[in-house]
Amino acid sequence: MRYEKPQTVAEAARLLTAEKGLTRILAGGTDVLVQLKAGMVEPELVVDIKALPGLRSIVSEAGGFRIGAAVSGAQLGEDAEVRALWPGVVEATNLIGSTQVQGRATMAGNLCNASPAADSVPALVAAGAVARIAGPGAARDVPVEAIPVGPGKTALKRGEFITSIFLPARPARSGDAYLRFIPRTEMDIAVASAAVSLTLDEGGTITAARVALGAVAPTVRLVEAAAAAIVGTKLEDAAVAKLAAACSAACSPIDDKRGTIEFRTEVAGVLAKRAARIAYTRAGGQA
Amino acid sequence: MAFDSHQKREFKQVGTRPPRPDGIDKVTGRALYGADVSAPGMLTARILRSPHPHAKIVAIDTSEAAALPGVKGIVTGADFALPDDEFFADIAVNVMARDKALYDGHAVAAVAAISPAVAAEALKRIKVTYEVLPHVTDVDAAMRADAPVVQPGRAVETVPAGMGANVTHFCEFGHGDVADGFAKADLVVERSFRTAATHQGYIEPHACLASMTADGKADLWCCTQGQFNVRTICATLLGIEASQLRVSASEIGGGFGGKTTVFIEPVALALSRKTGKPVKLVMTRDEVFKATGPTVSTSIDVKIGMTKDGRITAGEAVLRYSGGAYPCGTVDMGAQAAFAAYDLAAVRTTGWNALTNRPKEAAYRAPGAPQAIYAVESVVDELCLALKLDPLDVRIRNAARKGTKSSYGPTFDDIGLLATLEAAKAHPHYTAPLKPGQARGLSCGFWFNFGGNTCVSLNVNTDGTVGVTEGNPDIGGSRASISLMAAEELGIEYDKVRTIIADTSSLGYNDVTDGSRVTFSVGLATIKAARDAIGKMCGRAAKIWGIDEDAVEWRDGAAHPAGPNAGQFPPMTLAEIAAVSFQTGGPIAGHHEVNVDGAGVSFGVHLVDLEVDSETGATKVLRYTVFQDAGRAVHPDYVEGQMQGGAVQGIGWALNEEYIYGRDGRLQNAGFLDYRVPVASDLPPIDTVILEIPNPGHPYGVRGVGETPIVPPLAAISNAVSRAIGVRMQELPMSPPRILKTIRAARA
Amino acid sequence: MSISVSTTVNGDAVDFICNPEESLLDALRGRLGLTGSKEGCGTGDCGACSVTLNGRLVCSCLVLAVEAEGAEIGTVEGLASADRLHPLQQAFLDHAALQCGVCTPGILVAAKALLEKNPDPSDEDVRYWLAGNLCRCTGYDKIVRAVQSAAAQMRSA
Numbered sequence A: 001m002r003y004e005k006p007q008t009v010a011e012a013a014r015l016l017t018a019e020k021g022l023t024r025i026l027a028g029g030t031d032v033l034v035q036l037k038a039g040m041v042e043p044e045l046v047v048d049i050k051a052l053p054g055l056r057s058i059v060s061e062a063g064g065f066r067i068g069a070a071v072s073g074a075q076l077g078e079d080a081e082v083r084a085l086w087p088g089v090v091e092a093t094n095l096i097g098s099t100q101v102q103g104r105a106t107m108a109g110n111l112c113n114a115s116p117a118a119d120s121v122p123a124l125v126a127a128g129a130v131a132r133i134a135g136p137g138a139a140r141d142v143p144v145e146a147i148p149v150g151p152g153k154t155a156l157k158r159g160e161f162i163t164s165i166f167l168p169a170r171p172a173r174s175g176d177a178y179l180r181f182i183p184r185t186e187m188d189i190a191v192a193s194a195a196v197s198l199t200l201d202e203g204g205t206i207t208a209a210r211v212a213l214g215a216v217a218p219t220v221r222l223v224e225a226a227a228a229a230i231v232g233t234k235l236e237d238a239a240v241a242k243l244a245a246a247c248s249a250a251c252s253p254i255d256d257k258r259g260t261i262e263f264r265t266e267v268a269g270v271l272a273k274r275a276a277r278i279a280y281t282r283a284g285g286q287a
Numbered sequence B: 001m002a003f004d005s006h007q008k009r010e011f012k013q014v015g016t017r018p019p020r021p022d023g024i025d026k027v028t029g030r031a032l033y034g035a036d037v038s039a040p041g042m043l044t045a046r047i048l049r050s051p052h053p054h055a056k057i058v059a060i061d062t063s064e065a066a067a068l069p070g071v072k073g074i075v076t077g078a079d080f081a082l083p084d085d086e087f088f089a090d091i092a093v094n095v096m097a098r099d100k101a102l103y104d105g106h107a108v109a110a111v112a113a114i115s116p117a118v119a120a121e122a123l124k125r126i127k128v129t130y131e132v133l134p135h136v137t138d139v140d141a142a143m144r145a146d147a148p149v150v151q152p153g154r155a156v157e158t159v160p161a162g163m164g165a166n167v168t169h170f171c172e173f174g175h176g177d178v179a180d181g182f183a184k185a186d187l188v189v190e191r192s193f194r195t196a197a198t199h200q201g202y203i204e205p206h207a208c209l210a211s212m213t214a215d216g217k218a219d220l221w222c223c224t225q226g227q228f229n230v231r232t233i234c235a236t237l238l239g240i241e242a243s244q245l246r247v248s249a250s251e252i253g254g255g256f257g258g259k260t261t262v263f264i265e266p267v268a269l270a271l272s273r274k275t276g277k278p279v280k281l282v283m284t285r286d287e288v289f290k291a292t293g294p295t296v297s298t299s300i301d302v303k304i305g306m307t308k309d310g311r312i313t314a315g316e317a318v319l320r321y322s323g324g325a326y327p328c329g330t331v332d333m334g335a336q337a338a339f340a341a342y343d344l345a346a347v348r349t350t351g352w353n354a355l356t357n358r359p360k361e362a363a364y365r366a367p368g369a370p371q372a373i374y375a376v377e378s379v380v381d382e383l384c385l386a387l388k389l390d391p392l393d394v395r396i397r398n399a400a401r402k403g404t405k406s407s408y409g410p411t412f413d414d415i416g417l418l419a420t421l422e423a424a425k426a427h428p429h430y431t432a433p434l435k436p437g438q439a440r441g442l443s444c445g446f447w448f449n450f451g452g453n454t455c456v457s458l459n460v461n462t463d464g465t466v467g468v469t470e471g472n473p474d475i476g477g478s479r480a481s482i483s484l485m486a487a488e489e490l491g492i493e494y495d496k497v498r499t500i501i502a503d504t505s506s507l508g509y510n511d512v513t514d515g516s517r518v519t520f521s522v523g524l525a526t527i528k529a530a531r532d533a534i535g536k537m538c539g540r541a542a543k544i545w546g547i548d549e550d551a552v553e554w555r556d557g558a559a560h561p562a563g564p565n566a567g568q569f570p571p572m573t574l575a576e577i578a579a580v581s582f583q584t585g586g587p588i589a590g591h592h593e594v595n596v597d598g599a600g601v602s603f604g605v606h607l608v609d610l611e612v613d614s615e616t617g618a619t620k621v622l623r624y625t626v627f628q629d630a631g632r633a634v635h636p637d638y639v640e641g642q643m644q645g646g647a648v649q650g651i652g653w654a655l656n657e658e659y660i661y662g663r664d665g666r667l668q669n670a671g672f673l674d675y676r677v678p679v680a681s682d683l684p685p686i687d688t689v690i691l692e693i694p695n696p697g698h699p700y701g702v703r704g705v706g707e708t709p710i711v712p713p714l715a716a717i718s719n720a721v722s723r724a725i726g727v728r729m730q731e732l733p734m735s736p737p738r739i740l741k742t743i744r745a746a747r748a
Numbered sequence C: 001m002s003i004s005v006s007t008t009v010n011g012d013a014v015d016f017i018c019n020p021e022e023s024l025l026d027a028l029r030g031r032l033g034l035t036g037s038k039e040g041c042g043t044g045d046c047g048a049c050s051v052t053l054n055g056r057l058v059c060s061c062l063v064l065a066v067e068a069e070g071a072e073i074g075t076v077e078g079l080a081s082a083d084r085l086h087p088l089q090q091a092f093l094d095h096a097a098l099q100c101g102v103c104t105p106g107i108l109v110a111a112k113a114l115l116e117k118n119p120d121p122s123d124e125d126v127r128y129w130l131a132g133n134l135c136r137c138t139g140y141d142k143i144v145r146a147v148q149s150a151a152a153q154m155r156s157a
């Protein structure tokens, strides 16, 4: 294995493209090192992206924020402005692992590791976040939900990597929230999860919503039927019940050591319901 | 040795909370644990493990690995003696498989190489040809006649004919006419329970450094609960003499019973012998879960009869345990402990052990008892609910006490159960109001406690200080407790005593640190060794004063003339006697060697408040109080520590910890991410109430305290969850999917 | 292929040679002889290997040794001064917050990072901050008390 720490994006892309064998990007390393230790991957080349210009910064852009791909969860959590605009995304990212893992783990790494249970991803999808991709060709922007294509698999092409994730501006009276279910209070991988982002009109009626579920399908699910169930409502009990039912219906989970199909399907609905209520309150609605 | 009634003195040292002697080393990172030492020129070893739960090992080809530059030696099962004695033979085969791999993770070969990377690469080049066999990992399935046979011909004589080939063990305890008892009951409840295997979960993986020369002399450094036991087993497996193998116990990063046997030590020694170099072998976490001892997994039926006013008329339990791929007698202890808290006219327990394709069971805190008592205490709780009786009143009513013929035979002497139950009843926790959705549960717990072979040397230094040399690794502050007892007995300051743990060449044999025996047994031997030294110091004073030895007595750290007739001499302190010892006959030391009996049994009661999220099945523990009889709390901090740590391990067992096997017979969760031990944020404070009902078998009244606290949490939590959801839970762990499923099933 | 790394550990400049696969924990323990940081799992789950890397709390088993180049690392060995324990170390002794002690180095490093960020944490703050530090012996009760006692003492100092 070779370790490289390039100083420019172009150099990083060149290194990645030139290597014939297996390559790995190293951001926080909290997935990569575990996989190395277990012998799950044996890359020829590891490219550390933490020295690339701008990758460790958070900048305001067009009313939203551009989050560098090497920004750790801890750094993100300390940014009061991002927290104020996208509390659900920040809380989702801050749920990843322990304080120690937060010191290193990145949203981009969480996304590119492509685990169906990745915590930040449902929140990013609900937020309509966009990933900026660098590589041998010109940089391009892609909605985050297009990145993971299956467990452990991404749509990134050879030599490509994410340089930042953009969280857009949002209208007044908007709120988002993320909840996951884990057996303990910390240090578990989500058994099921739900993110909701919504916007209200002045009267408290939901005008737009995005609902995304994690750990209940091979990739994060954006559930349009669930969003439709609450748009035009004030999140009354009947709307919430429809939302939960739509979420459960959208699940196609597996049975494994972490949970059963039955459990995941039911709990995904419960979490969506609870997350919607939090998002609604954050948006200024009177629940 | 009897409790000294004359010792009803005020203790000066015992019962205080001084800092532990190894404390600064442990908070500065200086303390040396198993993996923290290296030797010049040492090799690194790694073990190759079977990926199959059950497979014939047809051939092992090590030639390609041996040819890899940097590989210095390879061993397989053929490199170890197969002792005649079954106890040692099972360990030998577990340490390195012979003809069959018996579980996922069973060792099949090991390599020593110049670096970890070379050793890891070498493992990939060892070619093992397996013939995969059908496997069984469930205890009930393993008992059936048509189950895959893990090992044939391993049943002990007590097993009746006609049982399945995996059944190795049968036992039976009790007294009275059970049928008659059930006939007298107003209500009889019969239930079946299952508990998953759990792991001790010590944070320090097994680690050792071995050095063995061609002439059979060997040194071994390892993290263990018993260096003498390691010596016995390793010497047997390697065919060398005990005197030639010196085993030093490192600081130990947790054991809880799991480090009372060996896994890697003989392998490291064999590789060292083969390569002529020191060999270091450290397990990965994944290996710890796959190949070291978890507890038994169990399936238990319990039947109890009760009168309307809460008198238990009879109790019966059938316990089916599996200790993995080797015969295991742990069910004996479960069958004995099941009803120990009750004074019963009619009780009967029977126990079975069946082989499964799981790792060999190792002791874990009160081995066998938590599962059996969980099942019994669950049924008692159900009876209390059904008969609308207060669960503490019912336990008080039926509590075993002095003079009770225990469910396992012996008649109890002074025991603390009643006092413990009454303390729980009087505690504010028991009557604190509960909010809607919250529930309270409780359970009794019991453990026998062990004594055993113990040997202590106590040296009086010429500057008036004292060194205590003992042979039991300190797993939770025992050096402080031993120093306290030595100081107490000698009448000197705690600071003047230093207790160390000797290697196997520096002291006589000591049983392993298990059975909650150390503070009790080593403490007893230390007190006796101190008395031996006191006798000698009195002799020296007598010599100096020119009076009869019998005319000298020891008080407050000094020799005094025994009475006015003995003569008028100013007392001589320990320091004064020690200072002139070279002129009065030479160095002064006390010794004591004993096979201790008289370990007093220990009871505890736990109270828990919790709430269950009825939409997700998640349980949140809100309040927890542990009541336990410690006999005498020598160092209360460490008694509380045992109570709290044991309770939390039990909480983990009750809620989330389990060995999960796939259909393929492979362990699915061999890591701390999915083997879910409690984390700090899962828990409330763990309050403790120590009771002191002196053990008549110890000079200061000490009882073991380490194991009892893991017993009650299983049923206490299960009883509270069952009350919270209105349905009886019958399986551990009560993971959220299991609780939610139970709630759903009850509603349907 | 070996790589030479220059770094700072507990304020001292040090160099070591390592393989690219090696973790920072391996380098600290194996190359630099700093065995105070423990390996309980090697996969980020136990926190026994906790160190600070440029001021951030991390698991040293999840950091490549080569990443230490030019960095500042803090380990348990750097907590005490020659003649005085850190208030956290003293509090752990006074409150018997360790039994076997193998989790203690990681917990002390983590608790120090907490108190630097939040000098007056609630019990819940302490419990959540330390959720990545497993302790199997104590049930955490005395650990939380010790951290709070050190925090109080440091606030009044």
Ligand SMILES: Cc1cc2nc3c(=O)[nH]c(=O)nc-3n(C[C@H](O)[C@H](O)[C@H](O)COP(=O)(O)OP(=O)(O)OC[C@H]3O[C@@H](n4cnc5c(N)ncnc54)[C@H](O)[C@@H]3O)c2cc1C
Residues within 6 Å of the ligand: A024, A025, A026, A027, A028, A029, A030, A031, A032, A033, A034, A049, A069, A095, A096, A097, A098, A101, A104, A105, A106, A107, A108, A109, A110, A111, A112, A113, A117, A118, A119, A120, A156, A160, A161, A162, A163, A187, A188, A189, A190, B673, C043, C044, C045
């Ligand atoms: C103890 C522990 C607990 C954990 N708990 C959780 C949890 O609760 N929830 C959760 O979701 N995850 C959890 N994880 C997994 C992991 O921490 C997260 O997935 C984390 O976000 C990964 O980020 P990273 O920066 O460390 O990624 P890395 O390990 O650096 O990379 C992860 C993957 O993404 C690729 N990659 C990284 N950055 C880029 C990029 N910019 N462009 C293209 N590819 C890239 C890498 O090549 C690699 O394949 C846990 C891990 C550990 C060790």
Ligand code: FES
Residues within 6 Å of the ligand: C038, C039, C040, C041, C042, C043, C044, C045, C046, C047, C048, C049, C050, C059, C060, C061, C062
């Ligand atoms: S060894 Fe690093 S977290 Fe366990």
Ligand code: FES
Residues within 6 Å of the ligand: B203, B253, B254, C097, C098, C099, C100, C101, C102, C103, C104, C134, C135, C136, C137, C138
């Ligand atoms: S004191 Fe043993 S693991 Fe914490």
